[in-house]
Amino acid sequence: MSVPPESDERPLASTTAEGPAHPEDVPSEERRKFLKVGVGVLGAGCACAVAVPAVGYLAFPLGHDVTSKLDAYLPAGEAEAFGDTPTKVDLYADRVDAWNRVRQVKVGSAWVAKRDGKWLALSTVCPHLGCAIDWDGEAKLYTCPCHTSAFEPSGAHQQGPAPRGMDELEVKEAEGLVQIRYQRFRQGLSGKETV
Amino acid sequence: MGRIADWLDDRTGYRALTREALEEPVPGGARLRYVFGSVLTYLFMQQVVLGILLATYYSPSASDAWASTAYIQDQVTGGWFLRGLHHHGSSMMVIVLILHLLQVFVAGAYKRPREVNWWTGLAMGGLVLAFALTGYLLPWDQKGYWATQVATGIMGSVPGGEPMQSLVQGGSEYGNLTLTRFYALHVFVLPLALAGLLGLHLYLFRRHGVTPPAKMNAEELARKTQPFWPNQLFLDVLAMFVTGAALVTLTFATHGAELFAPADPASNFVARPEWYFLFLFQLLKYFDGPLTLVATVLLPGAVTLFFVLLPFVDRSESRAVKKRGPVMVAMGLVMAGVVALTVIAMAHDANDPKFQEGLAQAEEDAERARELAKKGVPPRGGTAVWENDPAFHAKSLFKENCATCHTLDGRGGKEAPVLTDFSSREWLIGAVRRPLDEDYFGGTKDHSTMEPYGEEGLPDAQLDAIVEYLVSLRGDTKVDAALVAKGKTLWEDEFDCNGCHEVEAGVDGDGAPVFGGRGTTAWVERVIRDSSQKDLYGDAAEMPKFEGKLSDEDIRALAELIVPPASAPEK
Numbered sequence: 002m003s004v005p006p007e008s009d010e011r012p013l014a015s016t017t018a019e020g021p022a023h024p025e026d027v028p029s030e031e032r033r034k035f036l037k038v039g040v041g042v043l044g045a046g047c048a049c050a051v052a053v054p055a056v057g058y059l060a061f062p063l064g065h066d067v068t069s070k071l072d073a074y075l076p077a078g079e080a081e082a083f084g085d086t087p088t089k090v091d092l093y094a095d096r097v098d099a100w101n102r103v104r105q106v107k108v109g110s111a112w113v114a115k116r117d118g119k120w121l122a123l124s125t126v127c128p129h130l131g132c133a134i135d136w137d138g139e140a141k142l143y144t145c146p147c148h149t150s151a152f153e154p155s156g157a158h159q160q161g162p163a164p165r166g167m168d169e170l171e172v173k174e175a176e177g178l179v180q181i182r183y184q185r186f187r188q189g190l191s192g193k194e195t196v
Numbered sequence: 197m198g199r200i201a202d203w204l205d206d207r208t209g210y211r212a213l214t215r216e217a218l219e220e221p222v223p224g225g226a227r228l229r230y231v232f233g234s235v236l237t238y239l240f241m242q243q244v245v246l247g248i249l250l251a252t253y254y255s256p257s258a259s260d261a262w263a264s265t266a267y268i269q270d271q272v273t274g275g276w277f278l279r280g281l282h283h284h285g286s287s288m289m290v291i292v293l294i295l296h297l298l299q300v301f302v303a304g305a306y307k308r309p310r311e312v313n314w315w316t317g318l319a320m321g322g323l324v325l326a327f328a329l330t331g332y333l334l335p336w337d338q339k340g341y342w343a344t345q346v347a348t349g350i351m352g353s354v355p356g357g358e359p360m361q362s363l364v365q366g367g368s369e370y371g372n373l374t375l376t377r378f379y380a381l382h383v384f385v386l387p388l389a390l391a392g393l394l395g396l397h398l399y400l401f402r403r404h405g406v407t408p409p410a411k412m413n414a415e416e417l418a419r420k421t422q423p424f425w426p427n428q429l430f431l432d433v434l435a436m437f438v439t440g441a442a443l444v445t446l447t448f449a450t451h452g453a454e455l456f457a458p459a460d461p462a463s464n465f466v467a468r469p470e471w472y473f474l475f476l477f478q479l480l481k482y483f484d485g486p487l488t489l490v491a492t493v494l495l496p497g498a499v500t501l502f503f504v505l506l507p508f509v510d511r512s513e514s515r516a517v518k519k520r521g522p523v524m525v526a527m528g529l530v531m532a533g534v535v536a537l538t539v540i541a542m543a544h545d546a547n548d549p550k551f552q553e554g555l556a557q558a559e560e561d562a563e564r565a566r567e568l569a570k571k572g573v574p575p576r577g578g579t580a581v582w583e584n585d586p587a588f589h590a591k592s593l594f595k596e597n598c599a600t601c602h603t604l605d606g607r608g609g610k611e612a613p614v615l616t617d618f619s620s621r622e623w624l625i626g627a628v629r630r631p632l633d634e635d636y637f638g639g640t641k642d643h644s645t646m647e648p649y650g651e652e653g654l655p656d657a658q659l660d661a662i663v664e665y666l667v668s669l670r671g672d673t674k675v676d677a678a679l680v681a682k683g684k685t686l687w688e689d690e691f692d693c694n695g696c697h698e699v700e701a702g703v704d705g706d707g708a709p710v711f712g713g714r715g716t717t718a719w720v721e722r723v724i725r726d727s728s729q730k731d732l733y734g735d736a737a738e739m740p741k742f743e744g745k746l747s748d749e750d751i752r753a754l755a756e757l758i759v760p761p762a763s764a765p766e767k
Contacts, residue, residue: 028426028427032426033426036426036427036429036430037426039430039433039434040426040429040430040433043433043434043436043437044433044436044437046437046440046441047238047242047433047436047437047440050281050440050443050444051242051245051246051249051278051281054273054274054277054278055245055249055274055278057273057274058249058272058273058274058275058278059249059252060273061272061273061275097572098572099253099264099267100255100260100263100264100266100267100271100569100572100573101260101263101572101573101574101575102571102572102573102574102584103572103574103575104574
């Protein structure tokens with residue numbers, strides 16, 4: 002019961018602990034070197050078959066518009082709906098998002114007000130780190146709920162860590178509708194730069 | 197560098213570990229036939245890496261799975277290649293698995309003391325098949341969907357299997373939960389289980405060592421023993437490289453894995469499992485009714501049981517092949533059976549014109565769907581990709597604007613003529629024979645002046661001639677000239693049709709619409725715009741004007757739906 006049936010094999014482990022039992026089996030230094038390089042080259046070949054294409058694959062979103070660029074004027078609502086007090090409007094557009102093409106999906110929002118007889122549309126995205134800016138009706142200021150940045154009704158920077166004023170969006174009135182050209186801008190810069 | 201390595205070695209002891217791994221003794225010396233386990237380990241690790249890469253783009257939901265797979269396959273840089281490697285990698289694993297199994301079997305390595313290692317190996321083999329089965333469904337294309345339906349259907353058909361089936365597929369039908377479950381199994385449960393078993397397998401392998409050739413005696417084994425490094429390791433890595441090169445070649449040759457059209461539960465797809473399950477598929481054809489159980493459970497179960505109990509079935513003292521005749525024969529029979537069934541299944545499909553036709557259709561659908569997917573798939577799901585097809589758009593326009601009154605392909609109202617095969621010879625014949633039928637002008641207000649012409653007054657041969665003449669009037673060149681001439685005479689003289697119907701505006705007879713040019717795509721387009729024009733239906737026009745309501749492109753698309761421009765109205 003306690004005798005292993007393959008006792009013929011086991012003792013080998015001890016005889017070879019210091020290396021092969023017979024010196025003639027020891028590969029020459031040159032052969033060892035060749036095999037070592039061979040293992041390295043062949044192994045690297047196997048790894049590269051996956052690793053090389055993986056680089057381009059993972060970096061695909063860097064060189065391609067994975068989501069559709071937003072550039073068109075989007076309807077915000079009827080002109081009469083907006084007055085001196087800023088109103089928040091959601092903007093909808095057809096959009097490609099990687100494999101999906103979605104019709105009339107919410108792409109962002111803007112604060113819209115009439116100032117000195119002209120339309121003013123401000124992106125709700127805080128130029129600091131991208132939180133959504135609120136309108137404080139009592140203080141008559143735009144305020145960011147995250148890092149206490151605040152902005153004048155004109156969108157100008159009033160206080161807090163934001164590096165610039167709120168991002169103004171292009172507005173036009175067509176067919177009785179206020180239309181806004183919705184764009185996104187890089188955060189954390191003192192100048193406006195579209196993404 | 198050396199000092200950092202020293203520091204690390206001091207803290208981890210990695211050098212001793214590496215040394216132990218590399219100097220493992222191989223009794224009897226390095227052999228090519230020992231490479232399969234290493235190759236399988238390599239393939240598994242590669243599958244893991246490829247799987248992670250695929251998961252960076254794949255989305256496991258019924259509405260996204262196909263679209264995201266098509267995105268990987270046709271848009272992401274190198275996506276087709278990595279997906280192809282993953283797909284063919286599973287086939288490769290099955291092949292090497294079989295080789296490994298056969299090698300272990302021939303060497304008698306399942307015998308004492310390696311029984312547990314034999315079992316862990318068998319369990320891992322089962323896991324590899326489970327990987328294949330769960331992975332097959334994930335693209336949510338026609339092939340994966342229908343082939344997996346069969347597999348889960350089998351599960352449901354065994355006694356007491358229904359709750360099991362519902363559990364696995366997440367409900368009584370395929371849907372989001374089926375995908376999330378298969379995904380969770382495929383990317384979490386199975387890899388973890390396999391990695392755990394692999395660890396155990398390797399531990400036990402190290403504990404018992406390789407199974408050396410039975411014919412060598414103890415002295416010879418000892419004399420020829422080599423350490424794992426360098427000879428065996430080199431052979432292992434060489435075998436991995438050859439396998440990897442074969443995979444890359446196969447992937448290039450096939451341009452990666454197949455991706456059929458999105459899963460459509462309403463279609464009839466020629467479902468086939470992956471090649472390594474074909475023998476089971478073929479086996480199912482020989483048993484029906486209560487005997488189905490023989491093919492689905494009993495036979496595969498018996499073979500599995502044979503493998504599991506093999507260490508106890510084969511009680512011979514020696515591992516030599518010659519001394520294990522009965523089990524060698526049994527294994528030979530199993531293998532021959534599997535190969536024979538596979539060959540029969542393949543030969544049957546290759547010689548089945550219906551299957552070939554179905555496959556060709558499936559490939560055509562796949563190509564079209566994937567082309568349409570490049571525009572982005574509507575979020576309702578894979579099959580919504582067909583909405584990108586202009587014909588689909590026209591159909592929905594028809595449904596919204598025309599179907600209240602007109603019927604097309606069996607759907608719609610009967611307040612106006614049916615437009616299926618509009619103005620084809622058959623349609624025209626019907627219009628003359630049964631003008632007051634609902635299918636023609638029976639449902640249209642104030643269009644009841646034409647009397648039906650029956651067989652007795654207007655024999656078929658004459659009607660055919662008149663219809664041929666009408667077809668020629670719209671400029672169709674594929675007409676029988678003699679028949680046209682005969683029809684013209686009948687039209688003008690015998691039946692005096694131009695007493696009511698004008699052929700050329702203002703020249704002969706009166707009454708609308710003018711028949712010259714009637715029934716072409718352009719003519720239908722004009723009718724849709726404004727049917728009350730003088731040479732169309734004039735004052736008798738009942739149809740609303742769509743000019744201004746629909747865009748020019750939409751009107752054009754509708755006209756082309758009703759009368760395809762290239763083919764003319766003939767079917």
